[in-house]
Amino acid sequence: MSGFNSLQYFCAISPIDVVIDAFINEEQKKMLSTSDDHCAWSIRSQGRFATLMASRSENIVDGKEIDWSTIQFVPSERYVRKLVMRYTTRLELQGREVEDDNLASLICFLSRSRISNLPDPTSHCNATYFVPLSTSYCQCEQNDDELQLTIRIYPQHNDVGVAKVWEAGAALAEYIIHNRTIIKGRNVVELGAGVGLTGLVAAAFGAKSIHMTDYTDATLENLSHNVTINESWLRNRGVDPSTVNVGQLEWGEHSESSRDISTISALQNADIMIAADVVYAVECIPDLVSTVYKFLLTGYNKLALFATTHRNMTTFSLFETELEKKRIARDYVPQDSLPLVLPCYFNQPRTDVRICIMKQNEK
Ligand SMILES: C[S@@+](CC[C@H](N)C(=O)[O-])C[C@H]1O[C@@H](n2cnc3c(N)ncnc32)[C@H](O)[C@@H]1O
CATH class of the missing domain: 3.40.50.150 (Vaccinia Virus protein VP39)
Structure with missing residues (x-):
């Protein structure tokens, strides 16, 4: 993982757990390097995670500009949805709740968008x-x-x-x-x-x-x-x-x-x-x-x-x-x-x- 951050993993569409682990590692490093009281699951980190996930439409993440046209494998909506759901499951396992409004809105948005994008159970x-x-x-x-x-x-x-x-x-x-x-x-x-x-x-x-x-x-x-x-x-x-x-x-x-x-x-x-x-x-x-x-x-x-x-x-x-x-x-x-x-x-x-x-x- 050294040399890569969660954004790079996300852009490379790495396995979902790899992206989440990279994100948590980054947050933990930040926690050690600042006096701020925030951990990998704090409201602040949840907000950063939401921004990262919503970044496909935003182009700027953590102050860095992303040129999506240069990225070969742009994350699909399905992939982003899975990442968000897996992240919230891990939050629950930690006994924490979704506290950041942006993350909550992103979950609502992804849940709604699923309705217009239902898989076809008869396709074989x-x-x-x-x-x-x-x-x-x-x-x-x-x-x-x-x-x-x-x-x-x-x-x-x-x-x-x-x-x-x-x-x-x-x-x-x-x-x-x-x-x-x-x-x-x-x-x-x-x-x-x-x-x-x-x-x-x-x-x-x-x-x-x-x-x-x-x-x-x-x-x-x-x-x-x-x-x-x-x-x-x-x-x-x-x-x-x-x-x-x-x-x-x-x-x-x-x-x-x-x-x-x-x-x-x-x-x-x-x-x-x-x-x-x-x-x-x-x-x-x-x-x-x-x-x-x-x-x-x-x-x-x-x-x-x-x-x-x-x-x-x-x-x-x-x-x-x-x-x-x-x-x-x-x-x-x-x-x-x-x-x-x-x-x-x-x-x-x-x-x-x-x-x-x-x-x-x-x-
Ligand atoms: C993960 S799939 C594995 C299928 C297959 N053996 C394979 O490896 O590709 C689990 C299988 O167990 C069956 N199954 C799950 N619960 C069952 C139950 N209570 N009684 C009988 N079969 C069950 C499912 O319908 C499914 O076919």
């Missing part, structure tokens, strides 16, 4: 992924259209299950490609399958069957669509598409009555449960762990293979506590042995994804 596209036939694939395979897995996504939908292939989903698919013995010849059930990339890769790399589950209508409809459009991709790999199925499953015992029959029997027959990026909402953790627990208890040698993205340590600690309560043993695959990820757009650093193998402790 197909993402294609080159999935090698083996880990020793040759470069020429990449041009082979038959090796392209196609995944429909709805990037602007508010349902996380259709929005994208999540980092952990791609990482788990890669893990399976490189460690296929773990699923070879096994019946697999997947929780929170999302757009289906991980489950389809598991099918292509040796699973005897896969039953992909999720809970919202939009996700289940899209999941079935993605299975259908990849039927010939599966056949080309010697997989009978009838071994790849989709079913409804909401985590937790309370939802048992709403589970579909195919999912109940898949849970009984499966040898291994897989899931990627399902540890993210505190309120769902007890239900999620109870689903894993019940699955592991239904037979000998059952395993659960999860890829988790570490965003929020509170969520993750709760996950660990619930596993401990149920005496579920887990092993984390060391970071340095994780394979490369399928080309995806990653917001989350790769090192934040961990692969975890769980089984029931002997009583």
Whole structure:
């Protein structure tokens, strides 16, 4: 960060947390160099932050003139909105409130402007992924259209299950490609399958069957669509598409009555449960762990293979506590042995994804 200030980071459209950290660092330096009683979150700093964010239309920030025409990547309104919202969330975490009028007005303005700029939840596209036939694939395979897995996504939908292939989903698919013995010849059930990339890769790399589950209508409809459009991709790999199925499953015992029959029997027959990026909402953790627990208890040698993205340590600690309560043993695959990820757009650093193998402790 040395040599750069928050304005320069903002103009370069750096990751949101980098801009906010740079801003806070600058404010802290000012605090040390002046006798003024102001800290990184004081009214005065909030005002400076508001000015910086509003600077796209103002041209002068902190007495310095900005020539926006010379800046290649001008921050979009969406980016500015996210920065302001993230800044106010951090304020709240510090137990502080929005006290500066300019910042309050900027928040109101950005919230209003959103109404005229609503994302279109129906816009969708197909993402294609080159999935090698083996880990020793040759470069020429990449041009082979038959090796392209196609995944429909709805990037602007508010349902996380259709929005994208999540980092952990791609990482788990890669893990399976490189460690296929773990699923070879096994019946697999997947929780929170999302757009289906991980489950389809598991099918292509040796699973005897896969039953992909999720809970919202939009996700289940899209999941079935993605299975259908990849039927010939599966056949080309010697997989009978009838071994790849989709079913409804909401985590937790309370939802048992709403589970579909195919999912109940898949849970009984499966040898291994897989899931990627399902540890993210505190309120769902007890239900999620109870689903894993019940699955592991239904037979000998059952395993659960999860890829988790570490965003929020509170969520993750709760996950660990619930596993401990149920005496579920887990092993984390060391970071340095994780394979490369399928080309995806990653917001989350790769090192934040961990692969975890769980089984029931002997009583
Ligand atoms: C972050 S997405 C991950 C999707 C996919 N596994 C991937 O990695 O790309 C989390 C998934 O969990 C599903 N999910 C969230 N809460 C659930 C619940 N209570 N029961 C079942 N599925 C749930 C969502 O619909 C979504 O598909």
